[in-house]
Amino acid sequence: METDMNAPLLAGGASDASEPPPRLPGGPVIGIIGSGDFSRSLAIRLVAGGFRVVVGSRNPSRIPRGLFPDGVELRSQREAADSAERVVFAALYPEHYHTLVGLREQLAGKVLVDVSNAVRLNSRQRSNAERLAELFPKSSVVKGFNVVSAWALQTGAHDGSRQVLICSDCSDSKAELLQLARRLGFSPVDLGGLCASGDIEEAPLLLFPSWGGPMLATFLLFLFFYGYNFLRQVLLPYLDRGQNNFQQLPLVTVNQTLPAVALVTLAAVYLPGLLAAVLQLTRGTKYKRFPDWLDHWLCRRKQLGLLSFLCAALHAVYSMCLTLRRAVGQATQNAAYRQVSTGQSGLGYAALTLSIMHTLFFGWDFAFSPAAYPFYLPPVFLLALVLPCMVLVGRTFLALPCLTSRLAKIRRGWESARHRPPNTQETIEVDPPGACGDV
Numbered sequence: 001m002e003t004d005m006n007a008p009l010l011a012g013g014a015s016d017a018s019e020p021p022p023r024l025p026g027g028p029v030i031g032i033i034g035s036g037d038f039s040r041s042l043a044i045r046l047v048a049g050g051f052r053v054v055v056g057s058r059n060p061s062r063i064p065r066g067l068f069p070d071g072v073e074l075r076s077q078r079e080a081a082d083s084a085e086r087v088v089f090a091a092l093y094p095e096h097y098h099t100l101v102g103l104r105e106q107l108a109g110k111v112l113v114d115v116s117n118a119v120r121l122n123s124r125q126r127s128n129a130e131r132l133a134e135l136f137p138k139s140s141v142v143k144g145f146n147v148v149s150a151w152a153l154q155t156g157a158h159d160g161s162r163q164v165l166i167c168s169d170c171s172d173s174k175a176e177l178l179q180l181a182r183r184l185g186f187s188p189v190d191l192g193g194l195c196a197s198g199d200i201e202e203a204p205l206l207l208f209p210s211w212g213g214p215m216l217a218t219f220l221l222f223l224f225f226y227g228y229n230f231l232r233q234v235l236l237p238y239l240d241r242g243q244n245n246f247q248q249l250p251l252v253t254v255n256q257t258l259p260a261v262a263l264v265t266l267a268a269v270y271l272p273g274l275l276a277a278v279l280q281l282t283r284g285t286k287y288k289r290f291p292d293w294l295d296h297w298l299c300r301r302k303q304l305g306l307l308s309f310l311c312a313a314l315h316a317v318y319s320m321c322l323t324l325r326r327a328v329g330q331a332t333q334n335a336a337y338r339q340v341s342t343g344q345s346g347l348g349y350a351a352l353t354l355s356i357m358h359t360l361f362f363g364w365d366f367a368f369s370p371a372a373y374p375f376y377l378p379p380v381f382l383l384a385l386v387l388p389c390m391v392l393v394g395r396t397f398l399a400l401p402c403l404t405s406r407l408a409k410i411r412r413g414w415e416s417a418r419h420r421p422p423n424t425q426e427t428i429e430v431d432p433p434g435a436c437g438d439v
């Protein structure tokens with residue numbers, strides 16, 4: 001039977017269960033149960049991706065004409081489940097899943113996609129997808145597409161929301177959905193079995209995932225340096241000689257705090273890399289996991305770099321307002337931090353060096369004056385230099401040829417004798433001429 005795709009989309013009210021399922025021309029048909037926002041956006045996307053779509057509604061005659069694009073069949077839930085050859089999306093809220101149990105026969109042997117989200121974080125209940133799998137034991141349930149908003153589905157994933165997290169206990173069904181996601185222009189990520197569905201459902205609730213730690217660390221650093229400046233320049237002078245510097249708090253104190261935070265945060269970008277190198281050198285292998293805290297720190301370097309850049313940019317704005325800094329010095333610093341934001345290690349170390357030089361350049365004149373140490377407290381820029389200088393010294397130390405060559409070997413899979421199984425030959429030789437091998 002040929003279907004006229006220009007004919008009205010509405011295919012009448014809910015059909016009798018005994019009627020044969022509608023036949024759609026062409027290749028496989030994707031089914032969507034539910035006719036809400038998500039269903040509509042997904043249907044638009046599927047049609048644009050070259051799929052044929054049948055939407056199943058409790059009452060298809062109530063769906064306004066033109067809501068779904070040409071090429072989408074609007075049917076009863078049963079007909080839609082029947083028509084779909086392999087994949088059926090459950091585009092309804094999980095509290096209504098139980099209303100679909102009458103479709104068990106139609107959905108048996110098919111891939112049932114759960115697109116729902118969690119309503120709260122860290123709920124200890126089973127996930128929506130796991131409950132759907134219990135309701136439909138003969139279908140293979142796949143979790144996916146919930147991290148994509150209806151808006152992103154319609155706009156064609158041009159706004160950066162390209163990642164689709166997918167999991168299922170059935171690897172064939174999962175592979176099918178991974179392929180479908182790719183064909184729709186998304187980047188699917190396989191997260192394993194259905195036990196991962198709880199995390200996937202909670203993903204849209206996470207605000208700035210992986211930014212919490214770096215933001216907290218930057219905030220604590222800000223508090224520390226601001227508190228130190230407040231003590232040194234405002235509170236102690238006031239208590240000692242009644243000098244009122246409180247007007248400095250909103251601008252001058254903040255502007256002295258920001259570069260210190262930027263510099264230390266920038267050093268914190270490179271410190272974990274150094275620690276990792278030292279660990280690898282002392283262990284003589286790269287096949288041993290770093291401690292969790294170091295692993296997390298390594299994974300947050302980009303965020304720390306961006307926060308460092310933010311502090312430096314704010315410092316530039318404050319400095320311009322206060323006309324405390326000369327234009328040349330500012331340009332030097334901004335160039336340095338632009339490089340930091342790229343997060344690339346070579347340029348990053350250059351940025352760190354430039355920033356240290358910038359700080360020394362401006363602080364050198366009064367670093368040795370006794371007046372710079374009221375109440376025996378050193379200026380904040382000196383404190384801020386401690387960690388960056390340690391990182392630079394550590395980096396310079398690691399640049400020694402004997403250490404560089406050993407580290408390069410370890411990172412290419414070489415292991416020191418105490419980690420090699422007995423009777424194993426050393427196979428990788430990358431010693432540059434003049435390198436001194438094992439330290």
Ligand code: NAP
Nearest residue numbers: 034035036037038057058091092093096116117146149150
């Ligand atoms: P919605 O606009 O409220 O649509 C839900 C649809 O469910 C209704 O249109 C209804 O279609 C259908 N439904 C079936 N049985 C139902 C029942 N017993 N009671 C009420 N409705 C019933 O919701 P939505 O925004 O499309 O969201 C649907 C699912 O997608 C949710 O699980 C949501 O978490 C997920 N999701 C949504 C978005 C988004 O941006 N909207 C993003 C990611 C994930 P009929 O009346 O035609 O039967």
